[in-house]
Amino acid sequence: MEQPYPHNTFNVSLDDEENINEETDYVEPNNYETPNETETDYNEPNNYESPNETETDYDEPNNYESPNETETDYLIPNENLLNEILNDENDEEIDYEDYFDDEILNDNEMSIDSNNGTLNEEESDKIVDKALNSEQVPSMSGVFAPYFENFTSALLFCWIQKHNISVGVKFSLLQHCFIRRFRKYRQRLPLLSIKTRKIHISSQKTPSTSQNIKEMYYLSITDIIWHSLNNPSLFSKMYFGPGQIVKRNRELWHGTIWKESPRFGHASFQMNGTTYNCGEFIVYKESITRNNFGRILAIVDTDGKLKVLVQRIIQFAELPTNLQSRNRRERSYNEVWLLDREMENAIIIIELQKIVRLATIVILYNEDNINNITSIFIREILYKHQGHWKLRNVAYSYRHPSEFAALDELVTNLPIYKLYIDLYYDDFGTFRNVYHSLGGVYVQIGNLPFDKRKQLKNHFVIGFVPFGGSFNEFIRPFVDEMKQLEKGIIMDVQGNRSFIIASLGDVTADLPQGNDLAGVKRHSAIKGCRTCNVTKDFWTSEGLDLSLVSRYHHITNNQFEEISLASNITRSNEIATMYGLRLQPSILDELKRERHLQSPQDVYHLTSGKVLKFLKITIEALSLEGKSEFIKTMTIAFKHSFTEEDYIQLHECLDSERKLFSQAFEDFENLPNLHVNYHLLLHARNYATLLNTGIDKRFSSTNNALTNLPYHLKRLMNDWFIVEKPFDPEEDISNDEYISNIVLKKRIPKKYAEKIVPNDSGFRRELASVYQEMGYEAAFFESSCRYYELICFSVEDNGINTQYRLHVGDVVTTISEEEGETFALLRSIFSHKRNNQRFAFIVIDKFEITNQKKLECPVYRLRDTQRIRPISELDTNSTAHFIHYCNDDECISGSCHDFGNDLYIKNMYFFKAI
Known part of the structure; x- marks a missing residue:
C-alpha cells in the first residue's frame, strides 16, 4: 500500500538532537526513547x-x-x-x-x-x-x-x-x-x-x-510495536495518513474516528501562513456571494487531494419557524446553532481554498460561565426526531476528538508515525467439564488493512488474565506503556530514527466485559447499556430519542465524581445504580479516549445471541416476509464495505428487525442484543464497517504459516509421533503464478469418472484447445488423465495466501474475457500429464439465468455444457450459493433431488462470516 503521508502534517524545523517540545527532555536508553520519571505524573518502571x-x-x-x-x-x-x-x-x-x-x-x-x-x-x-x-x-x-x-x-x-x-x-x-x-x-x-x-x-x-497471589505473564506493547514496524512485510502494508473519503468504506481510516482524531489522521494544515487545526471554527465561502460559519471536523484525502470536512453552523434566520422564539432572537446577536451531524447536508466537503479565516466561537458546555464569554457561542444543536425539528443542549453530543484526545504540536524533522491500537478482551474456558476461564487480551494494529488484520498471525497476544485475577491489575503495565506512547517515543524504524505515537483506537469485548471496560454496570442492570441510558424495560421501545439518552464521556465523568464524593458506601451504591455505573471508572480511562464512543458493541457476539434466541423460539414462526427481512439484516451487518446507501439500508434493516422481533416474540422484548440495533449504525460509521470492531479471534480462516513446510511437520503438529503417510497426494502445477500448492485428493477410478466425462475425441480436442489458450503447444493424449473428488490450492492476493478447497458438485464462479463472471457446477476434477508435468483442470456445467424469482432470489437453469477450464479461471473472491428448486412431487424431503429438474435458486442472502 502506498504511504503518501509518512510525516502527517507536522512542521519540520528541529534537528534530531533537539528537544521534541519544551516540556519534555527525551533520552535514548536503547533504540527507542521514553521520557524519564520526572516527565510523568506516575511511576513508570524502566522495562x-x-x-x-x-x-x-x-x-x-x-x-x-x-x-x-x-x-x-x-x-x-x-x-x-x-x-x-x-x-x-x-x-x-x-x-x-x-x-x-x-x-x-x-x-x-x-x-x-x-x-x-x-x-x-x-x-x-x-x-x-x-x-x-x-x-x-x-x-x-x-x-x-x-x-x-x-x-x-x-x-x-x-x-x-x-x-x-x-x-x-x-x-x-x-x-x-x-x-x-x-x-x-x-x-x-x-x-x-x-x-x-x-x-x-x-x-x-x-x-x-x-x-x-500468582504470577501473570505478559508481552510489552512497546516491543510488539517495535517488531511490527521493523517487519518489512507488515510495515509496507501499514497506512499512516489522513482519513479517506471513498465510495465504499472498508478500512478503519475510512471511519469517523480515524478521520477526526488528531491521533490517527491529519491534525492540521497550513495555508497562507495560518495553521488550521481539526476542531477549530472557520468562516468559509458557501457560495460566491455568501460566507458562513463552520467547524473543521477532519482533514481528509479525497482522490489524492486534501480537503476539509466541515460541520455546518446556522444562524437564527435559518432555524425552523416553530423554533424562532423571542428569547432566541434576543440571543442571536452573539449566538449561532450547530446542525446535528446526522442531518442531511450537515457535513460538507470543501476545498482548502474556500476557507476565508479562523473564527472565534465557543461551545458552551457549562452555562455557568456564560457571563464571561464575549465571543460568539453555541449552546444548542438543531436536529430532527420522528420528522419534527428540535433543539437540544450541546452537552448531549459527543465532543470532537481534539477536545478529549488532543495532540501537542510537534516540531521535529523525524518521520512521525501514528499507530491505531485495537484492544480486544474476552474470557474463554480452558477445560471442557470444569469452569476455569482465562481472560485473553489481544491487540491489533489498525494501520494494517482489513485483509491483513483478519489473519490470526497479526493478532498480538498481550497475555492472559489468570482465573480469579483482576483485569485492572493485569492491564496496568499496558496502560503505563500506552501513556508514554501517547506522548511519543523515538524508535529505530527500518533503520531510521522515527517518532512513534500510539493511541487506543477502540476496545472490543462481549457485552459483560465491554461494559466493565466502559465503567458501566453489566447488561442485567436497570441501565445496562454502555452506549445509552435507556432502562432495560424500554430497550426495544419505539421512538427513542437517542441523542438525549446516549451516554457521553464528559457527563459520565461528572457522575463518577458524584459517586466518589458520596458520604458513605451505601450512598455511593445508590448513585451508581441510578446512573447504571460501576463504583470506579475503568483503568482504561487513564488513556485519551471517549469511553462510550470507543467501546463499540461486538457484532459477532450480538448476532450469535440473537440467532440463538431466534432459533430457540423457532424460525418457522415467521412468515416468508419475516424470514427474508431477518436474512437481509444478517447479510448487510457482515458486509466487508459500506457505501452511503448501505448505511441507510443497514439502519432500515436493523430498525425492521427490532420491530419485528420485539412485536412477534415476547422473549425478544427488551433483549440487550436487540437493543444494540439502535447503536450499530453509529459504530459502523465510526469504524467504516461493523467487522472492523467485531472480529472474534476464533477465525475459520486458514493459517498459512506452515503451508510450505514438509508434511512431516504438519503431522507432528497434529499427532504425538510421526508415521508414514498412507498415500502421497498429487501435486500439480498451474500456469498462473498466484496459484500454488495444488493438491488433488481422493482419486476416482477411471471407469466411473468417464461415465460423467467421457474421454473421447471431443474431450481431447477441447483439452488441446485449452492448452493453446494457456500458451502451450498441442499435446499428445493417451491414458494420462487422473480423476479426483477434491482439489486444494493456495491463492496469493495482495500478499495474502488463502487456501481453497473444492469438491465435485460445488458451485463455482468463473471469469473469462468473453462471458465475464458466470456461475457453474463443478462436474469433474482431473489432472493431465504433459512433458512430465501434471496440470490441473476442471469440467463445469454453466448456469443460465431465467426470468423467474423465488423469495426475491433469481432462478437459474443448469446447462449441460461440460466445458474444460483451467483452475486459473476460478474467481476465488466470489462466493455463490445455489439451492435446487425442488417441486413438491419431484424431490423427497429435500434430501433426494430429482436432477431431471434443472432449475436452481441463487441464494442472495448467503454470507460468510470471517
Whole structure:
C-alpha cells in the first residue's frame, strides 16, 4: 500500500538532537526513547533496562536495534540436545535440576510468596524468557541455520511448543521456559521477551485451596510495536495518513474516528501562513456571494487531494419557524446553532481554498460561565426526531476528538508515525467439564488493512488474565506503556530514527466485559447499556430519542465524581445504580479516549445471541416476509464495505428487525442484543464497517504459516509421533503464478469418472484447445488423465495466501474475457500429464439465468455444457450459493433431488462470516 503521508502534517524545523517540545527532555536508553520519571505524573518502571545478573543467567540483548545483515546470520551451537535426550538410556543419569534456572521463581518459591498475601508494589517486573543476541548464539551451519542444527531438532522444538501450550495451560503457559535446554532453543529465535509480575487472585472466584497471589505473564506493547514496524512485510502494508473519503468504506481510516482524531489522521494544515487545526471554527465561502460559519471536523484525502470536512453552523434566520422564539432572537446577536451531524447536508466537503479565516466561537458546555464569554457561542444543536425539528443542549453530543484526545504540536524533522491500537478482551474456558476461564487480551494494529488484520498471525497476544485475577491489575503495565506512547517515543524504524505515537483506537469485548471496560454496570442492570441510558424495560421501545439518552464521556465523568464524593458506601451504591455505573471508572480511562464512543458493541457476539434466541423460539414462526427481512439484516451487518446507501439500508434493516422481533416474540422484548440495533449504525460509521470492531479471534480462516513446510511437520503438529503417510497426494502445477500448492485428493477410478466425462475425441480436442489458450503447444493424449473428488490450492492476493478447497458438485464462479463472471457446477476434477508435468483442470456445467424469482432470489437453469477450464479461471473472491428448486412431487424431503429438474435458486442472502 502506498504511504503518501509518512510525516502527517507536522512542521519540520528541529534537528534530531533537539528537544521534541519544551516540556519534555527525551533520552535514548536503547533504540527507542521514553521520557524519564520526572516527565510523568506516575511511576513508570524502566522495562527496557537490562536485568542484573541475579535475574538471569544470560545477558540482555538489545532487542530494539535494527539488525544488519551480519547480525541476522546467527550460527547454531554445537550442542546436540536431541541426541543427548534420545540416546540417554538411563533416565536416572539426567540431572533434572539443570532443567531449571535457579534465578527464576519455580512453583515452590511462588507458593511461599503467595502465602505471604502481600505484594511489593515497588518490585519491578521480571523478564522470564527472552531472545539471545547475535554474540551469544554459538556457531553452527545447516539448512535450518541460524536456529536449529537439523530437521529433527526443529520438529521436536515445534512439538514441545505446541503441546506444552495446549495441555499445560492449567499449570502455566510458560512451563517449558523453565527447562533450560529447551529454553535456549527458544532464545535463538527472535521472539518477544516475556515479562512477569505478581497479581492478586480473588478468593470468591477460586477454590479455597488456591493461592491468593500468582504470577501473570505478559508481552510489552512497546516491543510488539517495535517488531511490527521493523517487519518489512507488515510495515509496507501499514497506512499512516489522513482519513479517506471513498465510495465504499472498508478500512478503519475510512471511519469517523480515524478521520477526526488528531491521533490517527491529519491534525492540521497550513495555508497562507495560518495553521488550521481539526476542531477549530472557520468562516468559509458557501457560495460566491455568501460566507458562513463552520467547524473543521477532519482533514481528509479525497482522490489524492486534501480537503476539509466541515460541520455546518446556522444562524437564527435559518432555524425552523416553530423554533424562532423571542428569547432566541434576543440571543442571536452573539449566538449561532450547530446542525446535528446526522442531518442531511450537515457535513460538507470543501476545498482548502474556500476557507476565508479562523473564527472565534465557543461551545458552551457549562452555562455557568456564560457571563464571561464575549465571543460568539453555541449552546444548542438543531436536529430532527420522528420528522419534527428540535433543539437540544450541546452537552448531549459527543465532543470532537481534539477536545478529549488532543495532540501537542510537534516540531521535529523525524518521520512521525501514528499507530491505531485495537484492544480486544474476552474470557474463554480452558477445560471442557470444569469452569476455569482465562481472560485473553489481544491487540491489533489498525494501520494494517482489513485483509491483513483478519489473519490470526497479526493478532498480538498481550497475555492472559489468570482465573480469579483482576483485569485492572493485569492491564496496568499496558496502560503505563500506552501513556508514554501517547506522548511519543523515538524508535529505530527500518533503520531510521522515527517518532512513534500510539493511541487506543477502540476496545472490543462481549457485552459483560465491554461494559466493565466502559465503567458501566453489566447488561442485567436497570441501565445496562454502555452506549445509552435507556432502562432495560424500554430497550426495544419505539421512538427513542437517542441523542438525549446516549451516554457521553464528559457527563459520565461528572457522575463518577458524584459517586466518589458520596458520604458513605451505601450512598455511593445508590448513585451508581441510578446512573447504571460501576463504583470506579475503568483503568482504561487513564488513556485519551471517549469511553462510550470507543467501546463499540461486538457484532459477532450480538448476532450469535440473537440467532440463538431466534432459533430457540423457532424460525418457522415467521412468515416468508419475516424470514427474508431477518436474512437481509444478517447479510448487510457482515458486509466487508459500506457505501452511503448501505448505511441507510443497514439502519432500515436493523430498525425492521427490532420491530419485528420485539412485536412477534415476547422473549425478544427488551433483549440487550436487540437493543444494540439502535447503536450499530453509529459504530459502523465510526469504524467504516461493523467487522472492523467485531472480529472474534476464533477465525475459520486458514493459517498459512506452515503451508510450505514438509508434511512431516504438519503431522507432528497434529499427532504425538510421526508415521508414514498412507498415500502421497498429487501435486500439480498451474500456469498462473498466484496459484500454488495444488493438491488433488481422493482419486476416482477411471471407469466411473468417464461415465460423467467421457474421454473421447471431443474431450481431447477441447483439452488441446485449452492448452493453446494457456500458451502451450498441442499435446499428445493417451491414458494420462487422473480423476479426483477434491482439489486444494493456495491463492496469493495482495500478499495474502488463502487456501481453497473444492469438491465435485460445488458451485463455482468463473471469469473469462468473453462471458465475464458466470456461475457453474463443478462436474469433474482431473489432472493431465504433459512433458512430465501434471496440470490441473476442471469440467463445469454453466448456469443460465431465467426470468423467474423465488423469495426475491433469481432462478437459474443448469446447462449441460461440460466445458474444460483451467483452475486459473476460478474467481476465488466470489462466493455463490445455489439451492435446487425442488417441486413438491419431484424431490423427497429435500434430501433426494430429482436432477431431471434443472432449475436452481441463487441464494442472495448467503454470507460468510470471517
